[in-house]
Structure formats: structure tokens, C-alpha cells
Amino acid sequence: MRIVAAKDYNDMSRKAANIVAGQIFLKPNSVIGLATGSTPLMMYKELIRMSAEDGLDFSEATTFNLDEYIGLSTDNINSYHYYMYNNLFNHVNIKKENIFIPNGMTSDIEKECMDYEEKIRQRGGIDLQVLGIGNNGHIGFNEPDVKFEATTHQVKLDQETILANARFFDNIDDVPKYAISMGIKTIMHARKIVLLASGLNKAESLGRALYGGITPEVPASILQLHQDVTVVIDGECASFLKRMGDDTIE
Ligand code: GLP
Numbered sequence: 001m002r003i004v005a006a007k008d009y010n011d012m013s014r015k016a017a018n019i020v021a022g023q024i025f026l027k028p029n030s031v032i033g034l035a036t037g038s039t040p041l042m043m044y045k046e047l048i049r050m051s052a053e054d055g056l057d058f059s060e061a062t063t064f065n066l067d068e069y070i071g072l073s074t075d076n077i078n079s080y081h082y083y084m085y086n087n088l089f090n091h092v093n094i095k096k097e098n099i100f101i102p103n104g105m106t107s108d109i110e111k112e113c114m115d116y117e118e119k120i121r122q123r124g125g126i127d128l129q130v131l132g133i134g135n136n137g138h139i140g141f142n143e144p145d146v147k148f149e150a151t152t153h154q155v156k157l158d159q160e161t162i163l164a165n166a167r168f169f170d171n172i173d174d175v176p177k178y179a180i181s182m183g184i185k186t187i188m189h190a191r192k193i194v195l196l197a198s199g200l201n202k203a204e205s206l207g208r209a210l211y212g213g214i215t216p217e218v219p220a221s222i223l224q225l226h227q228d229v230t231v232v233i234d235g236e237c238a239s240f241l242k243r244m245g246d247d248t249i250e
Pocket of ligand 1 (some may be wrong): 038039040132135139140141
């Protein structure tokens with residue numbers, strides 16, 4: 001695992017965008033796993049800039065998003081469909097047929113989850129998965145649990161996650177209680193992973209994930225077992241992890 005310290009949020013976003021862009025430059029038909037939330041927002045802006053100014057070409061790339069709320073339509077501003085089109089897809093030359101996000105409006109969740117896994121398999125698996133991390137150590141919407149959930153599945157969101165994500169909604173009661181998320185095995189099968197974290201809250205959950213025991217209570221801790229993870233963090237996170245004794249941070 002490489003931990004790369006950036007100066008600040010903007011620098012973290014640029015470094016992460018370079019990793020995604022590098023992947024697409026090297027393998028134009030890459031399959032990229034994407035995350036939502038506030039952390040990768042600036043990374044997406046930078047990718048849009050690179051596509052406009054540096055010739056970054058998404059035309060052969062495929063994307064699979066980590067998760068989606070159950071019950072929000074694609075035009076709901078809080079759906080991850082809306083987020084992704086608004087913050088990336090509408091501004092780059094990716095083909096619509098190469099964009100995959102779980103369908104949170106499906107009437108058959110079990111089938112949707114199985115089909116999502118099958119689509120990832122058919123596209124040859126994920127080359128590079130982008131991740132954020134929740135305050136409770138979740139990745140995608142894999143919440144702390146007594147076991148690691150393997151494949152794409154329905155999740156009941158933790159109260160902590162509902163509270164954390166309430167900032168995007170008018171009313172906390174509007175935050176969906178359920179989501180569809182890639183599983184831990186789906187994520188761990190990605191050939192490369194890049195995890196972004198910024199700010200002190202994230203530093204604490206990252207510290208637990210990187211240096212604590214590997215446990216489903218801290219879902220991101222499983223990443224300790226992955227062969228090719230790059231963690232890109234801002235200065236605040238880096239100082240925190242250094243205080244925890246990590247002298248390997250680049
Ligand atoms: C959300 C998403 C995750 C994301 C995390 C952190 O609930 N499902 O994929 O990484 O929580 O979000 P943020 O970057 O807004 O802190």
C-alpha cells in the first residue's frame with residue numbers, strides 16, 4: 001500500500017485525477033469504478049478539465065459506480081445518477097452505454113444486484129476503483145457489520161451514515177434508509193484501488209482502517225489485504241497518520 005500525502009484538498013484531487021487519467025491514457029478501454037460523496041468532487045472537476053484541455057479521452061472507457069440509494073429516481077438531485085451525470089458524465093465524451101450505476105428504482109433488487117455483478121464480469125472486471133471512506137470506515141455503502149458482504153447487495157444504512165449524508169437533503173427524513181452497494185469482494189477484485197481522504201474526521205477512520213485489525217466492523221480495513229492500493233490524503237490526514245507513527249507516507 002502506498003500512502004501519498006498531498007498539500008491540501010485541491011492537490012489531493014489533482015493527484016487522484018492524475019491516477020485515473022494515467023489509467024485511461026495507458027489503457028483507453030479501462031473499466032473504472034467510481035465513487036460519489038463530497039471527497040471526489042474536485043477530482044471530477046480536474047478530469048473534466050483534462051478532457052477539455054489535455055486530450056483525456058473517455059470514449060472507450062467504461063464506468064461502474066459503487067452504489068446508489070434505493071427509491072431515488074435518476075432525476076432526484078440526491079441520487080448518485082444525478083450526481084455522476086452532473087459532476088462528470090455530462091462534461092466528458094464517455095458513451096452512455098458504457099456507464100453503469102445500480103438502479104435504485106428497480107422492483108427486483110436481488111436481480112439488479114446479480115445483473116450488476118454479471119455486467120462487471122462481462123466487461124472484464126474493474127481495472128481501477130476509486131474509493132472514499134465514511135466516518136464509520138465504510139467503503140461504497142458497506143457498513144460496519146459482523147461479516148464482510150461479498151457481492152453487490154442491498155444495504156440498510158447506518159444511522160451515522162444517514163446523519164453524515166443528511167447535509168445534502170432538505171430534511172433528514174428524506175435520506176433513504178436503504179441502498180444498493182458493490183460488495184467487499186467486488187471492490188477487492190479491482191486490479192488497482194485509489195482511496196481518497198481529506199480532513200480530520202476521515203483521518204480517524206483511515207487510521208482505524210489502515211493500522212487496526214482487519215474486521216468487518218471497519219469495512220475499509222480489508223484494503224490492507226489488497227495488492228495495489230494507493231491512498232491519497234490531504235495534509236491534515238497526513239499529519240494525523242504520521243502522529244500515529246506511520247513513517248512510510250510519501
Ligand atoms: C457516502 C458514499 C461513499 C463515500 C462516503 C464518504 O455515503 N456511499 O462512497 O465514500 O459516503 O462521503 P464524503 O466524501 O461525502 O465524505
